[in-house]
Amino acid sequence: MSKVNPPRPAAKRGEPADAGRRSFFSWMSLAWVSFTASMLAAGTATARFMFPNVLFEPPLTFRAGRPEELQVGIVDERFKDSNQVWLVRDGGGIYALSTTCTHLGCTPNWLSAEQKFKCPCHGSGFYITGINFEGPAPRPLERFAIDLADDGQLVIDKGRKFQQEKGQWELPGAYLEF
Amino acid sequence: METIKDIINTLTAPEILITLAAILLFVSARYRHLFYTNKVALILFPAMFVFMAISMFDEDFYLIVTKPDNVPIVGMLFLIPFFTWLSMREAVRNDKRTEEGAPLIEKEETADKVLTWPDLVYTELIAIVLLTVLLVGWSILIPAPLEESANPAATPNPSKAPWYFLGLQEMLVYFDPWLAGVVFPGLIIVGLMAIPYIDTNPKGNGYYTFKERSWEIMTFLFGFLILWVLLVILGTFLRGPNWNFFGPYEYWDTHKLEALVNVDLSDYFWVRLLGMGRPDNILVRESVGFLVVLGYFLVPPMLLAKTIFKRFYENLGPARYHIMVFLLLCMASLPIKMVLRWLFNLKYIIGIPEYFFNI
Amino acid sequence: MSQLKDLLSNLSPAKLGEAIQKSQIYRSVFRVGVPVSDRKRMLVMLGNVFLHLHPVKVRKSGIRLRFTWCMGGITFFLFLVLTFTGLLLMFYYRPTIEYAYVDIIDLREQVPLGIMREIHRWGAHAMVISVWLHMFRVFMTGSYKPPREFNWGVGVILLVLTLLLSFTGYLLPWDQLAMWAITVGSNMARATPFAGYEGPGANLLTLGENIPLISSTSDARFALLGGTRVGEMALLRFYVLHCVGLPLVAGFLMAVHFWRIRRDGGISGPL
Known part of the structure; x- marks a missing residue:
């Protein structure tokens, strides 16, 4: 039954929180970058879909x-x-x-x-x-x-x-x- | 009769028709109190109708007007002038009221709110019924256009784009496809969408007026009526085989010869002015053209900002102002190129067919 | 005998109508009933999903015919007519070079009520004109000004979509008019700067020394037609765009357009 929750030093409290936010942001930016990249790739692939490989036209x-x-x-x-x-x-x-x-x-x-x-x-x-x-x-x-x-x-x-x-x-x- | 027809045939030549229409637009706006009145409409529109009716006795006129695909444009020939007249009449009335200190026509009733059912709902129902009757009647009377089966080998003469794009096709006479078919249509769309952000005039919001926004209205009317609708009409009725001009009472002769020998600006400069051959280096050859085009887009904005557009520059700020002037210059480039073609047979200001870059 | 007389007198139209209006079915469909009082007229506007496009009350000046010309509403109605007639035409029309032209002739000669294509065609032309006039009216009354800037932009895109819908439909009869109008029209894509193989700048885009990136089989026009000429693939592409692609986009934007009319202060009028 511990009745005391000793207050942690302020410096120590700030540090991990800051680091967490920083890593969170870098994860977020990584996620956004990969999301944008995959959307671009999907867009390009869909655009490529509109260019047929085989033509049903008379020979050249x-x-x-x-x-x-x-x-x-x-x-x-x-x-x-x-x-x-x-x-x-x-x-x-x-x-x-x-x-x-x-x-x-x-x-x-x-x-x-x-x-x-x-x-x-x-x-x-x-x-x-x-x-x-x-x-x-x-x-x-x-x-x-x-x-x-x-x-x-x-x-x-x-x-x-x-x-x-x-x-x-x-x-x-x-x-x-x- | 033949003399009258000849006169009309001459007057409808593109250069004269477009110039006359522009003059009519500006003069009628200047003297709008006299022009946009009930009396004028009662004379003008029946006169147009009688003119059409009498002209139908002419074989060539009859042929072109009754071509199935042209029917909607005949309707437009009446609808667009009518609605132009109507909106200008309302504008003139409102301006007069403002001058006299009376409330606007619209404002008199703004406070009056009516129930949507029945007032609006029934108006809509009547409009729907009338339109349905019109559409069914039209469809029974006139069969939809259908020509022979498609044949990639036989180009019909003339070949026309769908009628609502004939303004663009007419533009193709003066500009290359990359401008007339791609860049200008794109600019028209962007330009239209930019209107609310460029036009910061707070007046004339939600009611007809001419005086409070005469500049905006004249620019729009010039663009819409002259550079779009008139070119559509011109392309529909007055362009025949080989895209030659034919008057409304003229026979569409496939073998009509028209000298279309056009000269590039580089020819004018190097050969005719300096009396030497055209330089081999493309950039040197077209340097004059580049200077002209660059000058056209760079000098007027600065000059205008200090002179007649000073008011705009101060009200809009640099960003809005420069976008507006750029769009206006693009719009003005069409009539300018037209006039240059009519007067000097000028083909290209910059002509680099090697890289498909012709202006 | 007298019972029969009673029954007959009960069958008078007025009483029949009353009975219908009292029935559970009628009241489940038309919650408000016949809008005879002002209260019911308001409730009917709120309770019906279609009528709900409109507000309960409108400015008297805003619905004057000489003010609004009714062109926006007419455009929407024509869109509905075109959707309906277009759907019917799809039952008979096959988008192949072999059948397209014959099917169009059959629609006039063999199919019952041979004016369906006429209604569709003329309605499309009428819609182009009504859209222009709608834009004209909105400009002349200055109704694009704040707070309606965004909705004007949506309207411009709808105008372009209307023209594109009409343009893609132009090819489907597969007659000379169609073929060459689309040839001329689509050839402009050939001149798109950088993206068309005859556009300025296209021959600057090369792979290595001299393999062109943009050729007649890899440019904007090729993507539009699905080939190097207006042929089978072009017909199919235009058909799909005309019947599904563009109407979906247009319908979506129309929803935005109508919603924003309500949000941005209702039908226009002086502030």
């Missing part, structure tokens, strides 16, 4: 017939619908133009009478080379990689693009000398 590489089928100065529109590509043969060779307008992605029409591609959405105009000359389009049409396969057919690879404003039309693959 396709064969486009024999180069002799193309006539000089005529825009070949056979692959416009199926593959979004125009084939153009000029004096020196062949190039594959993307049918996607560089403004907002509409499909321009080839107006042979006026010798230009004209976009119906916002009126951008491109020469037969793909260079933009009127309307809001900020840059020329893109070209796709073009090559000859072993069987003598043209092969277009839409996975490789060439942009004129970056000087890429001079690179090998942008133009097939023929």
Whole structure:
């Protein structure tokens, strides 16, 4: 039956309490940091969920017939619908133009009478080379990689693009000398 | 008749239409006592209606107005001016009462509290019934728009965004997609949400008035009516194949040719002014453009703070003031770029297509 | 004979109504009964969960038609109409490239009461206009000023949600109008600064020397469409957003919007 509860020295009482609060705060901050980090990770993972890995779209590489089928100065529109590509043969060779307008992605029409591609959405105009000359389009049409396969057919690879404003039309693959 | 049509076709060209509408807005606000009255409305709105009715005899006008997807915009053509007129009429009346020392229209009845049942509940019921009748009638009379099945290969000419985004699409004529389609819409949303925090004017809270907050109202009306609603109407009715302009009585000719040869500021400066070629280094080439854009956002806030916006600067404090001026400058950049395009065929102030950075 | 006469006289509409109102079922549903006295009119507003959106009494000036234009209420009603008709449309519509367009035609040609889609479409257009007019009225009466700043912000987000709801719905008929409006609209995402592969700054973000971080298969537009073009995945994504995602967010914010009207001083009027 101890009737006396001897008062502990004040210094000793303060010390452990302070340390407790300090460790409590460091635990709290650790908890908050890990909570925030895990929320960020969950957010990133959910965002990643929205980017599919497999696409149900036509393949990027396709064969486009024999180069002799193309006539000089005529825009070949056979692959416009199926593959979004125009084939153009000029004096020196062949190039594959993307049918996607560089403004907002509409499909321009080839107006042979006026010798230009004209976009119906916002009126951008491109020469037969793909260079933009009127309307809001900020840059020329893109070209796709073009090559000859072993069987003598043209092969277009839409996975490789060439942009004129970056000087890429001079690179090998942008133009097939023929 | 043909002459009148020709005149209207000319007057509705974007540069003239937008300028005239802006002038009408400011003049009508200046002389609001004369303009926003019952008499004017009794003449104006029937006149608009008669004008529409007569115009329906024109084949091209009929075609564009009765296009199913355009029906709501025809309604808007009447609704928005009507409600603008109504709110301004109330504002003019209230201002007059304040001048005479009489209480506001709203204040006369503020003390009067009525029971929600039946006063409000029945108003709502009537509104619901009328709206239902309207909606069902509308749906029976006009089939919803449906065109041919989607075909990724055939772009229709013209291709238009949904009508409520046509203001943005019209903006695309003057700005690149990253500005007109992403940055500006974002700024519109942020700017709208910022209004209550920027506008610290304590007056005009909960009642119609023009005089006590004329600056706020004019800014909002200019943004909403001219830079949004008018551009929607313009994009709907007056933009045809190839996004060319067509007057309301003009045939939508796919082969209409319009010279759209636009020149960059760097061309103006290096080639036309200095008579030399454009420098190869991008930063040197566009240095003029960068200076212009930086100057546009840095100089006016300081100048205005000392001159006509002095009152704002003192009342709002630096943070609010600079946010307000920044938003206003962004808003003003659209009409400014429009005028530059109309007058000088200016395409880009800064044009770096290599990095998709065009202003 | 006289008993039958008594019975018949008891069957008069007035007496029948009285009997119904006295029945246990009626009184369990409508606690207050017919609101004929002012006291009952107040109680009915308090006792009904839907009517409870409103206060018991309102300012006379605040509900004048020339003051409020009724546009907020009309917008809410149109939202309800669109929810209801949209739910009905979902019974027939299949969001695949193969069926979407055919189902839309069937909704007009084959399905009974072939105006359900019309009501949905026109109602959506009307809602866009009524939201604009509601915002216009709130601005012109200065009703965004304190204490209603926050609710104005909620309203702006609801305006954006209305436009997005309408935009996502635009694709679902899978006709030329839909396809190209969404192509033009979604291509703007391609130009998002840093996050779109044709946006300014996007080609500064690379892994190592020359592997681009942002390409046409990893940018904002790709996430929106679930592909590089407006196709099957885009249709499905827009369908899910249109029918579930956006309406949920809009409904949640509407609850906040209505609650704050009550909290922030009721329908607006001069202070």
